[in-house]
Ligand SMILES: CC(=O)N[C@H]1[C@@H](OP(=O)(O)OP(=O)(O)OC[C@H]2O[C@@H](n3ccc(=O)[nH]c3=O)[C@H](O)[C@@H]2O)O[C@H](CO)[C@@H](O)[C@@H]1O[C@H](C)C(=O)N[C@@H](C)C(=O)N[C@H](CCC(=O)O)C(=O)O
C-alpha cells in the first residue's frame with residue numbers, strides 16, 4: 153500500500169496542490185519510469201536538477217525540485233504539462249517523505265541501528281546469524297548488502313539512500329519479519345538518510361580515526377555519530393563503555409534507557425540502566441571462553457571468533473538479543489554455533505601450510521587491534537599485507553604504516569583500491585610512518601604480494617591480509633577489476649572455491 157497521491161503526500165509541507173497520482177518516488181533520472189515523481193536534488197558530485205529535461209522526456213507525473221529560496225517553497229508551475237514543485241530543503245526531508253509514501257513501515261518494525269567506526273558489520277551480522285540459529289528471521293542492511301540471512305543484495309553504500317531504506321522496510325513488513333538490523337554510517341547520519349527511521353535499539357561500537365577526508369576532524373566525526381542518539385528517539389541504547397566516547401556518551405545519556413557493555417572497566421555500570429561485564433576471558437586455540445555477569449544473570453559464552461574486540465562485538469549483540477526478549481539460557485547455549493563473519497578475521501588453513509587470516513581492518517585502530525590479537529593468540533611470526541584506499545582519509549596512512557611495522561614481523565605494502573591516486577603516493581604516505589623500513593617490502597600488485605608471502609613464509613607463519621575483507625573488486629583509476637583476497641588464498645592452499 154502506497155500513499156501515492158501527491159496532494160496528500162505533501163500535505164504536511166505544502167497545501168493547495170492539485171490531486172495527482174503517481175507510481176514511485178525516484179531520485180535518479182537514469183532509473184525513472186513513466187508516471188514516477190522525480191526528486192531533483194543537488195549532490196556532492198552532480199546536481200539532479202540538471203536532469204529535469206530527461207525526466208520530462210520520460211513523462212514523469214511530477215518533479216519535486218529542491219530550492220534554496222524559502223520564499224518559493226510550495227509554488228509550482230507546468231513544463232510541457234508536467235508539474236514542477238519547488239521544495240525548500242527537500243534532501244533533508246526525503247527520509248520523512250519516503251516514509252510517508254510507504255505508510256511509515258518503520259513504526260511497525262523493531263529496528264536496531266548500529267553505529268561506530270569499526271564493528272558495525274560484525275555486530276549486525278552476528279545478531280542476524282544468532283536469531284537464525286534460534287529459529288527466527290531478521291532483515292539486515294549494511295556493508296555486506298541488504299536482505300536476509302545468507303541472501304544479501306550487494307549495495308554501493310553501507311547505509312543506503314533514504315528512499316531505498318523506506319522501500320526496503322516496506323518489503324520487510326510485507327514478508328512479516330519483525331526485526332531489522334541496520335548499519336548506520338556517519339555519512340548516512342549527516343546526509344539524513346535515516347531521519348525517519350524509528351530506531352528501537354541503538355548500538356555504539358567505538359569511535360577512532362577514519363573518514364576525516366569527509367568530516368574534517370574528529371570533533372565533527374564524533375558529532376555525526378552522536379546524531380543517532382541525540383536526534384533520533386532511540387528507545388534503548390547499548391554502548392561499548394570501555395571506549396572513550398562510549399564512556400562519555402553513557403554519562404550524557406543519563407536519563408535514557410542504556411545498557412553498558414564492558415570487558416575492562418566494570419565501574420561504568422553505575423551510569424547505566426542495565427549492564428553486561430565480562431569478568432574472565434580465556435583465549436584458546438580455536439575458541440574464546442567468556443565468563444560474564446549482567447543485569448540478566450551470570451554465565452559463560454563460548455565463541456570461535458578471534459580477538460578481544462570480537463568479545464565486545466559478541467556482548468553488544470548478546471545485549472541486543474536480550475533486549476529483544478530472547479532467553480538468556482538459549483543464547484548461552486547457542487553462542488558456540490556462531491561462525492565468523494565474511495572477511496572478518498576469517499581463517500584459512502591446510503596442514504603444513506602457513507595460516508592465512510583475511511580481515512577488513514582498514515583503520516589504524518582496527519589494524520592495531522587485529523595485529524595485537526593475532527600476536528597474542530598465536531605467538532608466531534606474522535606477515536602483514538595491507539594498503540590504504542585512494543581518495544580517502546590520507547591522515548590514517550602513516551599511522552597504519554607505523555602500527556604494522558611495530559607489531560608484524562614482515563610487512564608488505566600493497567594496493568587497496570588506489571582509485572585515481574598514484575599508487576606510489578599512497579605507499580609513500582604509508583612509509584612516512586615506518587621508522588627503520590627493514591621489515592618492509594613494497595609489492596603493488598596485491599595478488600603478487602599475497603603469493604610472495606605464501607612462497608617465502610614457513611609452515612608455522614601467519615599471513616594476515618588486511619583491508620579488503622569480503623570485497624570482490626579492486627578499484628584502479630576508474631576501472632573496477634574483479635579481485636578477491638579469498639579466492640587467491642584458496643587457490644594457493646589448493647582448496648576448491
Ligand atoms: C559523497 C556521498 O556520500 N555521496 C552519496 C550521496 O550521493 P550524491 O547525492 O552526492 O550523488 P551525486 O552523484 O552527486 O548526484 C546528485 C543527484 O543527481 C542525481 N543524478 C545523477 C546523475 C544522473 O545522470 N541523474 C541523476 O538524477 C543523483 O541520483 C543524485 O540525486 O547520496 C547517495 C544516495 O544516498 C550515495 O549513494 C552517495 O554515496 C557515495 C556513492 C559514496 O561513496 N559515499 C560514501 C562516502 C559513503 O557514504 N560511505 C558510507 C560508509 C562509510 C563507512 O565505511 O563506514 C556509506 O554509508 O556508504
Ligand SMILES: Nc1ncnc2c1ncn2[C@@H]1O[C@H](COP(=O)(O)OP(=O)(O)OP(=O)(O)O)[C@@H](O)[C@H]1O
Nearest residue numbers: 269270271272273274295461496511512513518522
Ligand atoms: N569492536 C571492534 N573494535 C575495533 N576493531 C574492530 C571491531 N570490530 C571489528 N573490528 C575491526 O574492524 C574491521 C571492520 O569491521 P566491520 O566490518 O565489522 O566494521 P564496520 O564498522 O562495518 O566497517 P565499515 O564501516 O568500514 O564497513 C574488522 O575487520 C576488524 O579488523
